[in-house]
Amino acid sequence: MGSIKDVFHRMGSPRFFYHGSSLWVRGLYIGGTLGLIIGSFWGLALAPPDKYQGDSFRIMYIHVPSAHLAEMVYFACAVAGFVYVVWRMKMADVFIAAAAPVGAILTLLSLASGILWGMPTWGTGWVWDMRTTSVLVLLFLFFGLIALRQAIPRLDRAAYSVAILALVGVVNIPIIKYSVEWFTTLHQPASITFTNEPTIETSMLWPLLFNTTGLYIFIAGVILAAMRVEVLKREQATEWVRDITRSMQR
């Protein structure tokens, strides 16, 4: 029990995080890129065309992972918000500051790919159904996290307000997830669930798994790298950052 508390405390130290994360960033970048290259090649060149959608279904290999990950990034921000509100852990706020812009770009990517997928398959790029609208709300929530932080000059007050917004906004995640079941929509229900066999053909499933895993790993690397930037910004006057710069001068 003591060791868990010890790890928790050490993870809360910006200095420990900065020194320990350098190799992780490189490894996650390389692993994620490899997964994305394999998944994209498989999805574009080897997977058979869909019976109804033809080759336009290959947009799924970008749309589904980016949409899923955008939701997960927001959920992680909410967990970090909870940790900040309860324990005032600085690194939890660093995580939200680093992850919010990444989540916004992922949401934009999922919306853009959805529009470009909708054009050939639905005959329209945008419908105001619950899934699309709730993902648009997710984008505004990410923008809100970024804007709120910039609007409040005092770091601790900004961190607290952003954490509360992250917690409140998490109600949107189950709405996105279940929107295809609760409301009438053009979106199809989930093809992969934890409880049932996937309804997607195996030859089409594998590239999706590679791309999803690759994107998860790559984005983990990006968020870690962005957290390192945030830590440096906040700690630049401290002795341990000065030690790093002194070692760079030698």
Add this chain to the structure above:
Amino acid sequence: MSDFYTWAAMGGHGLYVWSVYGISIVALVVLGAWPLRAEKKLLVRATERTDLEGGS
């Protein structure tokens, strides 16, 4: 060669499919490169500050 063009045309959906992959590559490259560049910049600036303090 015609096989390649047939594949690239994506059954008439090439514009949509390749646009999505193009946008994604740009987004991921920007996402990946931005924090690395920002970290480098911050460290260079901090080193310059340490230099100034050392010199004064």
